[in-house]
Amino acid sequence: MSVTQIKTAKVSVVQDFKEITKMRLALSVVFSSVAGYLLGVEVVSWSTLLLLAVGGYFMVGASNAFNQIIERDLDKLMDRTKNRPIPSGRMSVNTAFAIATLFTIAGISVLYTINPKTAMFGAISIFIYVSLYTPLKTKTPLSVFVGAIPGAIPFMLGWVAATNDFGIEPGTLFMVQFFWQFPHFWAIGWFLYDDYKKGGFFMLPTGKRDQGTAVQVTLYTVWxxxxxxxxxxxxxxDLYLTPVSGIVILILGLILLRAAIRLYKKRDAKTAKQLMLMSVLYITLLQIIYVADKFIRIWI
Known part of the structure; x- marks a missing residue:
């Protein structure tokens, strides 16, 4: 084997690892967890922050790997997933299962070193995502409601990691990210409707790109x-936001709502994709504003 072939093989292995664990998604989850931690902590512990980031990545990576094992035959049918490591034949099911199992054990162990509650919520997240959300995707649009639970855990997980306590504060963080999931994933379900249909996935609340779905997207955006x-x-x-930051978030929210209303009016794939991108921008900026607001108040 030539040097070029060896390098290509190494690149392929790294790329497959990134795909089986959905690295970009995992990093966004880690970002949410870190934001939640910074909101809940009094004195930042960089070692705890590192453990949270590593443990969080393991947990998301495990969920995604198990998901791709279960859906491997359906992934072959869809354009966006047919080149994933398992359906393309580049990775065996046994290898993927080994990665998923290792990541599960490592993730729970790392989060447990922070505190038991953090590990418990991490384990619940994997269980719901793999055992409930994944099989329900081909059976009912309610799968999005079930999937919104593990999707909303990371933001609150950071607070629990910081305080070893679950109360109104992490509950609020959970609720924010829970409601956010619906316009986000329904927008994805809208512009990828035809591809999802090939795999038999039911992602939209009415099962169609119709007025009923658009109304629900708008309502959940308001929530x-x-x-x-x-x-x-x-x-x-202890979770507080100053009126100034509240106004900024309200403005962002109105921009997000405008994107949802545009989808209601136009009902096309392009507008749905714009809503999806705006939803990602919204939750990212919201978490940054929440954290910045807290530390600016402390410094002042």
Missing amino acids: TVVTSLIPVFGVTG
Whole structure:
């Protein structure tokens, strides 16, 4: 084997590892967990922050690997997934299972060293994603509701890691990211509708790209914005947001809502993709604003 072939093989292995664990998605989850930690902690422990990031990556990577093992035959049918490591034949099911198992054990162990509650929520996340959400995707649109639970855990997981406590504060963080999942994933389900249909996945609430789905996207966008602003009113314990930051988030929320209303009016794939991108921008900026607001108040 030539040097070029060896290098190509190494690149392929790294690429397959990134795909089986969905690295970009995992890193976004780690970002949410870190934001939650910074919101909950009084004095930042960099070692705990590192453990949270590593443990969080392991947990998401495990969920995604198990998911791709279960859906390997369906992935062959869809354009966006047919080149994944397992359906393309580049990775065996046994290898993927070994990665998923190793990541599960490592993830729970790492999170347990932070505190048992963090490990427990991490384990619950994997269980719901793999055992409930994944099989329900081909049976009912309610799968999105089930999938929103593990999807909303990372933001609150960071707070639990910081405080070893679950109360109104992490509950609020969970609620914000829970409601956010719906416009986000329904937008994805809309512009990838034809591809999902090939795999037999039911992602939209009515099963169609129709007015009913568009109405629900808009309603859940409203709920996302409303729950995002609850900390402004001082009713969420130690989780507080100043009115100035609240106004910024409201403006972002109105921009997100405008994108949802545009989807209601146009009902096309291009508008749905714009809503999806705006939803990613919204949750990212929201988490940054929440954290910045806290530390600016401390410094002032």
